[in-house]
Amino acid sequence: MARGHCNWLLTPSAMGEVDAAAAASGIDSYGLMEKAGQAVAAAVLRLFPGAERFVVLCGPGNNGGDGYVAARALHETGAPVALFHFGDPATLKGDAATARSRCPIEGAPLDTCRPAPGDVIVDAIFGAGLARAVPPAVADIVQRVDEAGLPVVAVDLPSGIDGRTGVVMGAAFRARHTVTFMTRKPGHLLLPGRMHCGSVETFDIGIPFRLVEAKGERLFVNGPEAWDAAMPQTDAAAHKFRRGHLTVFSGGAAATGAARLAAAAGLRAGAGVVTVASPKEAVAANAAHLTAVMLKAVETESDLADYLHDERRSVFVLGPGFGVGAKARAFVTALAAAGRRLVLDADGITAFAEDPQALFSAFADSVPRLVLTPHEGEFARLFPDLAADPALSKVDRARQAAARANAAVIYKGADSVIAAPDGRALINGNAPPSLATAGSGDVLAGIVGGLLAQGVPAFEAAAAGVWLHGDAAQRAGAGLTAETLINHIDRWH
């Protein structure tokens, strides 16, 4: 799936297994800690050459061990360094004990730490091993550093962030920069963790990548490596019908804009032909605003059956502005029975809130041909048990939802997760906050529909759609609206 390694993600427990495999293969584990700590010191010096004092906070495990190495390396440059430890450092074990024994700085208990202006904080209290909410002494120093507005460089993860879920466990540092090792962890991308990490640097401490790959969990940062090979190629002989036909259902006369946004986005994403299928009462409103996009009156289930006689009408977007109710359910059921591919968004999702299983059963039969695009609220309507389970990360939720629905799921948000029924999952990282604007979800549904129409499989279409949406938003700039966003969608090839 991945050509490079920079898009790999490992959970902390998988990283622990990689660590163990590295040790079992004869790699010197203290050597890894030494490289990790040195990388942290280098980052700190690079980013804060004018610091008056480096304050290194060391925890009771290997994250603390990295801190002792970093403190020694900073001290060796002649910089002023103060060290504070959480817990009794005499109880440190293994590599962390070695790192402490080689560090010439006498530490003091964490509760005696008084951060001062000019300090740069190196946070090595907890990393991958954070197991529960941080204790009061740690919450207290987090608060004091925050109040003093001091810059923090986090080792592996800001202490308090759960690397698997991105959740804040009681309290967490807000780092300016985070240095992590070998691969990023989900908590670096998932909210709120992402907001606590600052810039993230992934440092290769020299574990052979085959060991990382062996523990891989089919989880990556969303990017072209994940879907490039599945994207359509436009050749000189391209004919509009070979580039697929996308149909977007319009809502009633007062709710037509959302469908037109999706339709225009589908065209920009490369669909050869796009039609808005509209209730009769909305045909005039739609006609007044459509040019390249075609228009057809499709009012009843019987109209839809007629419309589906043309097999080229193979891909549909249903939901934006459509209205919640029996008509949405009947149309979706008809599309499923006719073997069509569907992006189900917004009202289309909500229409199944009382009987999600009816939706899942309709698409259970085949290679995934449904893409669901719920935001948080819509997700909870279709998958209330998954949404309410605090043990699940956003990745877990999206994966289980995808398996249950036999659909590619885009669980939207600033940290959209894309998941396939077979367990593949991606976390998106390129979407700017300017996307939080009315209609931007309609544009996303249209892009995904446009890609499906060109024959891209559901998961790849979903993932590429999310990425192209974020990419367009970056070009559209901070003042984007859903309309201007569409003008910045680029075809991939």
Ligand SMILES: NC(=O)C1=CN([C@@H]2O[C@H](COP(=O)(O)OP(=O)(O)OC[C@H]3O[C@@H](n4cnc5c(N)ncnc54)[C@H](OP(=O)(O)O)[C@@H]3O)[C@@H](O)[C@H]2O)[C@@H](O)CC1
């Ligand atoms: N990956 C790699 O290849 C490499 C990784 N390296 C580094 O190792 C780090 C992982 O080390 P780690 O496993 O020792 O875990 P770490 O984060 O130090 O915490 C564990 C300690 O904290 C304690 N503890 C936990 N939660 C607590 C709480 N709420 N309140 C109080 N205590 C709590 C826990 O105690 P326990 O839960 O057992 O009671 C245990 O003592 C990783 O982040 C990276 O920096 C590098 O050295 C190079 C190679």
Ligand SMILES: Nc1ncnc2c1ncn2[C@@H]1O[C@H](COP(=O)(O)OP(=O)(O)O)[C@@H](O)[C@H]1O
């Ligand atoms: N703060 C944010 N940062 C990045 N992307 C965001 C943010 N908020 C929303 N988005 C993205 O914008 C889109 C909004 O979709 P949706 O919630 O359906 O809104 P609407 O119904 O207004 O179109 C989704 O693709 C979502 O991932």
Ligand SMILES: [K+]
């Ligand atoms: K840390």
